[in-house]
Amino acid sequence: MTAVSSTIKVNDKKTINGWAIYDWANSAYFLVISTAIFPAYFLSNTPEIVSLLGMEMTNSSLYSYAVSFSYIVIVLLSPLLSGIADFGNKRMYFLKLFTIFGSLACIALYFFAGVGQMWLGVTAFILATIGCAGGIVFYNAYLPEIVTEDRFDAVSAKGYSFGYIGSVLLLVMILVLAMKPDWFGITSETLPYRIGFVMVGLWWIGFAQITFKRLPGSGLGKITKEMMSKGVGEIKGVYQKLKQQPNILRFLTSFFFYSAGVQTVIYLASAFGSKELGFDTINLITVILILQFLAMIGAYLFAQVSKRIGNKWALIIMNTIWIAICFAAFFVVSHMQFYVIAGFVGLVMGGIQSLSRSTYSKMVDENKEDLTSYFSFYDIVYKLSVVVGTFVFGLIEHLTSNMRYSILGLAIFFIIGILLLTTVKVKFKAA
Missing domain, CATH: 1.20.1250.20 (MFS general substrate transporter like domains)
Incomplete structure (x- = not known):
């Protein structure tokens, strides 16, 4: 080197x-x-x-x-x-x-x-x-x-x-x-x-x-x-501090659940399209390129939405759309339907990831001396969500031999995420 x-x-x-x-x-x-x-x-x-x-x-x-x-x-x-x-x-x-x-x-x-x-x-x-x-x-x-x-x-x-x-x-x-x-x-x-x-x-x-x-x-x-x-030691220290800050802890718990759904879709959407709908790899690459483009638009779109109604309600709206995506994917039968669903995934994929991080930044802003540790903890929560989401997806398919039930099961993560988000307080000043 x-x-x-x-x-x-x-x-x-x-x-x-x-x-x-x-x-x-x-x-x-x-x-x-x-x-x-x-x-x-x-x-x-x-x-x-x-x-x-x-x-x-x-x-x-x-x-x-x-x-x-x-x-x-x-x-x-x-x-x-x-x-x-x-x-x-x-x-x-x-x-x-x-x-x-x-x-x-x-x-x-x-x-x-x-x-x-x-x-x-x-x-x-x-x-x-x-x-x-x-x-x-x-x-x-x-x-x-x-x-x-x-x-x-x-x-x-x-x-x-x-x-x-x-x-x-x-x-x-x-x-x-x-x-x-x-x-x-x-x-x-x-x-x-x-x-x-x-x-x-x-x-x-x-x-x-x-x-x-x-x-x-x-x-x-x-x-x-x-x-x-x-x-x-830093991770343990942040957790001890978070126990004294229940509002931030509730947000992180909500983030854990809906992130489990989001990241699992990102990792397994191509597998679903291939196995359940017979998409070939070339068509899937095209879908992913469209999804990437729409993710950029979605990140900007929901940044504007959050300015008008606040981060919390913007996140709740996106989680609701994710629930609709899970139910729609359960019933999808045609390639065109999958393209439409993938379009909605792109719009909320970019928005929910960028807005989650910025929301957490606002909530921990007063802990300036420990910001690196707080974000290390955030990263651990994110990675654990991938473990749980992908494992549950695989387990449901293992037990049912049907990937559609796995997709439907992901809706539970988003529902729990919304319920927890409703209890979270996030500072908001209308634009």
């Missing part, structure tokens, strides 16, 4: 762009692997019924459990990694480490060509997920080091925008490869997507070199138990 300087200018444009380019690099995993291509590819290239530890389950249940397992590992690692990032000056070391094995895991998916390599595919997917989510801990930890607090929001938004543009650009490249394989002399049905997985890995580790070069390097000291325990 490229050596970096140990000193850095705060609010330096070159450094900020170097930081944001990592979003460009690793967002390709989230869009291509976890959302657009791999779920449907996995279902198409594995048997309908698989055996794991003596239990038989559908391949889509196995995929759901793989997501759950990945995030369990991430949840267990996050407090330890946060402590090292904040107190051990080892951010660059671990950012490189997680980037390397995450991107290599994406490249390894090239060898997942069918049933015979199913467990290779599962393992590589899990490692890629851990690599991506683990690296983000250290990537985010750089933000307060490279910019002043007044620029946090703007620079963070720049990273998100880089990530959106980069991931969509790569997905379009893979779409061209899949739609016109003859242009590239490809005759194998699976090869365009397997090349796509390699492209994700190379894109991720390749563009990350710019980040590695422009951000401060790691310290030379050893990693100690004290560093790792600091992160765990």
